[in-house]
Amino acid sequence: MDFQLTEDQEALRSGVRELLAGRFPRERLRAAVDGAGPVVDRGLWRELGEAGFFGLRLPEDEGGVGLGLPEAVLLFEEAGRVLLPGPLIATHLAAGLVAGAASGERVVGMCDATAEERFWEHPADCDELIFLGDDEPYSVDPSAPAVTPVRSVDPLTPLARVVVPEGGRPLAGDAARLRREAALLTAAEQLGSAVRTVETAVSYAKERTQFDRPIGSFQAVKHLCAQMLVRAEVARSAVYAAAVTQEPGDIAAAKLLADEAAVHNARDCLQVHGGMGFTWEADVHLHLKRAWVRAQRWQSTAAGEEALAEELLSEGNVMV
Template sequence: MRFQLTEDQRALKAGVRELLDRRFGREALRAAVDAPGRLDRELWRALGDAGFFALRLPEADAGVGLGLPEAVLAFEEAGRALLPGPLVATHLAAGRVPGAATGETVVTAVDGELVEWLEAADVALGEVAGAVPLRCVDPLTPLHRTPADAGGRAPDPVAALLTAAEQLGTAVRVQELAVQHACTREQFGQPVGAFQAVKHLCADLLVRTETARVAVYAAAVTADPVDIAAARLLADEAAVRGARDCLQVHGGMGFTWEADVHLHLKRAWVRARRGGGGTESEELLAARLVA
């Protein structure tokens, strides 16, 4: 059995990265930070044209006809680029909500007591009456809180896995940023990456990222809820701890508004609050072990 990505999967991953580099590069990211709460509809439609939301729809239904592993690869790239918007909810709504598959309709959904991008979305799935806006730590993720747990259901395993894929993308990106800074920033006449403490931080970043990658990719193949729970825990840890370690590599510069590192950390914090993370995944794993 081969566990490497196929040529088509590598091409899909590269294609999504190329699209996001072209349509949502660093300038677009900083522009989005300066205009919080505004969703780029043109970019959303471009994602629809590329098949991002329709990846798992059958070709007979005007979809791409791929599977969960391919969706995970696409969402990993979205996480790496810090792409804003209710990506998971719109992807899951493709085929059920008209226009979601093509990017013409932006769909959000209640997740426990929280709902993302409520004011920018065309359709909200779940009870949102009386939802109140929150001041979110991530400027690229406007949040509302519902009066009570409007979800009322167990977290969707696919949603949890796609969130894990986004977290993996953040882990990959902060690892890249840490290594780049460690190789170019100099202190005492040598790159900071030459110091043992910084080497250890970068090594830990790599180990956590690759451990999460294996778990996420495996869960995409098995689609087993327990495998997804394990992948979600590892991906949340890789994203949050990875971003914190990347901040340490950057030193005081990492905490400034001009740096992108803190944006990755804040997004990782917000994603970690989505359904299927934290205690929910731990309880699921514990129940399987006891059984």
């Protein structure tokens, strides 16, 4: 099976990277972190909708782009690189289920109603909330559920604990499929962050000097950067493969590997930066904090390990 990107996929990734570089540069990220700008920019949200970010997988006759899950993974990998905030995955998955989601006119949140701990991202920014039940998803007004704000380690990911309300508007969808896709797209964001921290560490190691030599010439730093690259590329292979197969076990493995790559790469990037990496002005801590939050969203490590073990132990997959 060939996992090399096609010319169209390369063009899609390049186009999204160019769009985000122009509309969400580092200055916008820092402004949002410091409270000088909105976390969820409605203007940018609509621009993403016009560019097909949310309606990427909708059929063309329904106003979408008509592409698939592998292409969606490329989009969310780029979003993860720049730490684009907001309930992007929820709104993307809501395209075709909620009017205005595909165009970016409405910001949609999503919550797993079957989870022991139910959390909702960006509660103050959402126009609609989707709960994923045992079988079907259903929609409620954001003011309907009882919510308790939860302090988030990531300044750009506000969280609230949610009590599932009774009733709601049923939506025509498969809740289990939406959970799997949410886990895969979260893994894609983690992958983008892991790749970005590799680039950041290597760039800093080339510029920072110690004893009149770039620190990148020191063996210990070389080893750190090499380990970061290996983690990112292993995670990339798993995420891209899971986007093609869409098998639950493959998605669980991809999420586990991407979580590990994002968290450990951010830590190693911080190590390469030394004392500078611990400052508020450096972006390294933002990647680490977002990676921590994502690792607990849409299939935590424990849940992923259970899902993968169940897949491996199922009939026909056990070697005697």
